[in-house]
Amino acid sequence: MRRGGYWIIILALFALLIVVLALGCTRRSNPERALTYPEGTLLTASVDWNSLEGNAYGDPARRNVYIYCPPGFGENSEKEYPVLYLLHGYAERYHYFDKIHQIQKVADRLITSKQIQPMLIVMPDCFTSFGGSYYTNSEVFINKYESVEFGGSYEDFIISELRAYIDGSFPIRGELREESPPADSLVYRKNRAIGGYDMGGYGALKLAMKYPQYYGSISAMSPYPTHFTYGETDTVIDGLELTNMPQEWIDVVFGENGFSPGNVKAYYSMFDSVMEKGVYSMPHTARLFAMASAFSPHSDYVKFAEPETVSTFFKGTFMGALGIDLPMDASGNTMYFAWKHLWRKHDLKILLDSLSKQRGINPFEEIDIYMDCGSEDDFALTQVRLFDSYLDELGIDHHYEEYTGYGDFFAGGDNFLHDRFDDILKFHSRSFPKLTNLNAPQIVYPTGSQEVNLGSILELNVEAEDADGDSMILGAKFVLFEQKPVKNEADPLNDTTNATFEDFGNGKGLLTFIPKENQVGLWVVRFRVSDGELWSEKLITIRVKK
Incomplete structure (x- = not known):
């Protein structure tokens, strides 16, 4: 037989093999296809928000918002939905929960398999030039009568503008009018929830305790910070009641920057180091500046009892007479005005105590609360444990879960955020009022x-x-x-x-x-x-x- 004959036989056998394999494949279901679900819709709203205009950073007032709409959204014009506002963490943007952690796929799967109610999920953009807003209004007075929004009114953005925009643009269950009867108010808040991760977890807890009339449930994933403390020593825990900034916090910032207290030149170059190395290389320092921009913006109008009680950055730069006051100086001393009068009122424990005394009722009394944290989260774990214990002391019903990693995957940061979405969405679904079946009496x-x-x-x-x-x-x-x-x-x-x-x-x-x-x-x-x-x-x- 000639050499060409062998090739003919080989090609014929190869063709036969292809046919057999093709026939075999038609008898099996495609496992990839079997795991697909009807898709919801991820809408992007790009809006000029009044509450973010005119900030000293020059950050844009036009921000995008992701709105997840469940499968079947829009098919029934009379159908209404509950809504979850989901706040991103430090140094992240509105698309974080989906592009990184695929929340749309998680929600599609849970809704289609009837494990959770269909719901809307709203994910706003609260990123700033310093990495994050901490969902706070950073107002600063420039004279006796005028104030400016130093970094933007992010609390007003979430509570007023965004809420009104979603209520007016989407079919959300419940309606809240100026003279709404209590029954309507109850329906309204029970169909609205707020949650977040890291800085967003802090924001969710803070906004819900300040505005409990708007939310029926909260989820805080690795919320940071809850207390303005570091470490687990008695000194730090006692420091919640003291006027000094915790020494552990000061030490870790100096250590991260590689200089000793007293080095003024290195101290005032800290922000340049953050910009050069990145926020993930210097997370404690980066967050210190972000929180200072939210909690303690500087103005020459504010007169201090002693000149040394202020440690200001950026004055005379693009911010003009404004700047940022850190709660510590180059020698590692606490700046008392910034720490005592500006920072501590944003500590969640202190804020919860203050609001409870003002209103005669704990704001969390009628809100369903879920918190979690990874067992190896070196940022948030200690603080979340402290806040969990504090809620226990107050008798506030809540759920706290500490999860562990496996193999080479440690339970810290956002490593397991995709997995946590199952529990988070199920928690909120249980809290939302159940949909009435059309055949129900x-x-x-x-x-x-x-x-x-x-x-x-x-x-x-x-x-x-x-x-x-x-x-x-x-x-x-x-x-x-x-x-x-x-x-x-x-x-x-x-x-x-x-x-x-x-x-x-x-x-x-x-x-x-x-x-x-x-x-x-x-x-x-x-x-x-x-x-x-x-x-x-x-x-x-x-x-x-x-």
Whole structure:
């Protein structure tokens, strides 16, 4: 046989092999295809935000915001969704959670597999020239009557502008008007959540404790900082109550820059070193400047008791008469004005104490809280543990989880953020009110607001209907709104005799309420109807008048 004949045989056998392999492949399902899910939509809104205009850095007021919309979004014009605001960490941008950690794929999978409710996820851009805003308004006075936003009003941006933009542009459950009744306010905040990682975790905790009327749940992943402390020594923990900046913090900044206290030239070149080496090479120093730009911007208008109580950077540069006051000087001493009067009020423990005293109620009393941190996170772990213990001392119900790594992957930084999204989104989904099934029974009466005078009898007939004709069970529960947010819940149907509810069957019932002296005020009654499998609720208000 000639040499060419061998090649013909070889080519024929090769062709036969290809056919066999092709036929074999058609009999197997493609595992990659089997793991795909219907995709949601990741929208980008680019807006000029008023609260970020005119800052001393010259940072742009036009910022992008990612809005994740779940699979099927827009197919039903009447469908409304809960929303999660997710805040990025230090030195990151709005696209961080998706481009790095693929939150869209995680949300698509969990929603399609019905492990979580469909929800919107809003991811704003709060990056600044110093790496991060700490979600704070950095206002500084330039004379007796005028102030400027030194780095931008990022608290106002999240709380006012962005919230109004999302409420007005997307179908979000609940509506909040100026004179909204408590029932509407409760529905509004329960359908809104805030979370974040690192600096974003700090921002989520801070904004939720300042504005609890807007959020029903918080998730803080490795929040940093919670306390302005370092290390685990007794000195540092006691330092929460002292006026000095923790020595560990000062030491780590000097060590990171490679010079000893007293070297003034090296001290004032710290920021140049950050710019040269990068924020990830000098994280403690970089964050110190970012926090100072948010917490202690400098103005010559502020007069200090002693000249040495200020340590200013950037004055006379592009910021003109403005600058940044660090809470430490070149010798490692605490700058008391910056530390005591400007920084410490942003410490979450101190802020929570202050707000609780002002309002007579802990702001976290009615908010679902989730915190986590990696067991090898050298930045956040100590502080998160301290804050967890502090919430325990206050009796604030919350969930804290400390997770471990495996193999060569240590549990620190954002190494496991993609994995943590499963728990975070499930937590918020559980906190959001459950969607009412279309086949669930519905309460059709009573509606609106009711009034009753002290000593009078209020009788309300309750009616429900079920499209399937199933038998129904009715119930009722009272919630007393002494102030906003709800201070406590009481159930007079169980512990008093002045309110009764009778279920007559067939979707009919009667609420009888004879208010007592201590029950003057506004009440919300939550009626629930169930067919044994599905259920729905309706809220009405009852005002007890003297």
